[in-house]
């Protein structure tokens with residue numbers, strides 16, 4: 001708190017906004033913004049961050065810990081002191097708890113989770129509020145979340161701006177409400193709403209409750225305890241569950257993801273940064289390429305009401321693209337993803353063309369990268385996809401690889417993705433590389449430019465099995481353009497015929513090997529990307545995977561996942577695969593990984609080793 005107590009330090013009126021450091025047996029010094037005194041501090045009393053003032057017969061406890069009024073130790077101390085003070089003050093008839101600036105407290109201070117725990121705890125403060133003989137009112141605005149909502153639930157009354165949002169987002173940090181939220185919300189809002197809010201973590205407008213989402217077992221037990229046990233017992237159980245979750249790898253990964261998203265938002269470039277950048281209006285755009293990805297980007301632009309040229313050199317492809325866009329837009333209107341009005345307007349905003357000249361004045365052309373290895377995501381996903389194909393050539397089936405990777409946490413397996421994007425896309429990328437190398441591949445090709453090559457995808461391409469668009473690919477579908485993937489015994493026959501022709505002895509492949517070969521090949525490339533300076537920090541890679549590939553948030557991202565597995569273990573397994581697959585350069589171990597593993601470097605210090613001199 002920038003405490004309201006009049007400063008009694010030796011500086012008196014010269015003191016600036018002070019934080020008070022109480023030094024026992026000596027006078028109190030205040031450490032202002034402009035006066036720093038050499039003080040021998042025997043201990044520091046927490047900086048208190050709750051403004052206490054009395055207006056009329058109201059005591060106002062205003063939390064002042066910008067930007068989100070997180071309930072740090074200092075804030076908890078201030079609330080604790082404040083409610084005790086208000087309870088004692090005879091002139092005070094009621095107490096208001098509120099937040100200064102943007103919001104009512106938005107939760108516990110996540111940064112404190114990895115530090116030693118310090119009382120007072122939220123429930124202790126909350127019980128003091130609840131037991132206070134004077135009405136305690138929570139005046140809510142902004143985002144009253146997590147511990148903030150729990151504090152509000154201890155209050156006797158909760159007044160909120162209708163724009164305010166409340167919620168228990170702890171589940172997104174791999175946690176559950178740990179300050180009586182699982183016991184009090186059901187008692188206030190009923191079990192069903194409580195389960196929905198606690199399991200989904202959604203923000204709920206002050207005036208309405210959200211509908212059901214995914215329910216987490218542990219959370220369920222805690223919420224259920226509010227029905228099956230008396231309050232005190234339920235509180236005990238909640239605390240136990242909370243401790244279990246706080247120590248879990250999932251919670252650490254989700255807390256990492258929370259801060260990683262914010263870290264990468266603070267980007268710096270040679271010619272500017274996130275503070276100096278000024279957004280430019282985009283009034284016209286163009287997309288070059290009418291394939292699946294190009295058409296998807298056109299749909300996004302049309303749905304945002306932005307005019308777009310669709311440029312294609314081949315008239316047939318252009319017309320196919322227009323048909324695909326029309327059907328996606330119609331589907332989006334039917335599903336209510338876009339309004340009928342946007343759907344109607346889209347037709348007037350879309351301009352097909354085969355003339356690059358039409359694009360000369362557009363504001364923006366999203367770059368559709370087909371084979372650029374320089375892009376982080378493409379470069380890391382290359383080995384991931386290649387290893388998937390090799391695993392099928394050696395003994396696994398596409399459905400087995402997909403099942404293992406979906407169990408790992410991916411929303412859709414790699415072979416279902418290939419059917420979605422098009423078997424022909426993967427085939428054309430490979431053919432472009434072969435052309436650049438002056439190589440003609442056949443169905444018997446085993447090596448290309450000294451590197452292992454698998455022609456399985458080529459086989460499916462030549463059989464016209466292009467994926468969803470033709471109703472057959474690595475799976476079969478209910479119709480061309482269908483979405484329901486069914487295992488196809490013909491694919492198994494194609495794979496076995498391929499292996500027989502090339503004399504490959506198929507073998508049983510474990511799930512562990514599948515996860516390692518898919519993930520460690522991609523992680524190894526991630527460390528090489530850090531070495532090459534394509535990404536500034538591991539968070540860049542992880543957030544790219546969380547958003548670009550829906551990588552499971554409870555693993556944090558590929559680089560955080562490697563950190564959790566242990567770099568030494570990951571490095572050893574990459575060396576093992578490098579030894580066993582010498583014709584796959586993506587298994588050459590990253591120098592940065594080798595160095596970090598050898599020195600057991602903590603993740604937040606990795607980049608200190610990424611420059612050439614330290615490798």
Ligand SMILES: C[C@H](O)[C@H](C)C(=O)SCCNC(=O)CCNC(=O)[C@H](O)C(C)(C)COP(=O)([O-])OP(=O)([O-])OC[C@H]1O[C@@H](n2cnc3c(N)ncnc32)[C@H](O)[C@@H]1OP(=O)([O-])[O-]
Nearest residue numbers: 068070106107108109110111145146147169177178179262
């Ligand atoms: C006991 C109890 O049962 C349990 C155990 C808990 O309570 S667990 C905690 C539960 N509460 C949460 O999960 C809420 C998490 N925060 C948010 O959802 C959002 O912040 C926001 C409230 C909707 C505002 O969004 P924003 O877009 O306006 O700003 P921002 O950019 O996100 O955030 C602005 C700055 O504030 C930082 N920050 C935000 N919330 C924080 C928190 N709870 N603790 C510490 N720092 C936080 C954030 O890192 C950023 O800092 P920097 O990176 O710039 O240095």
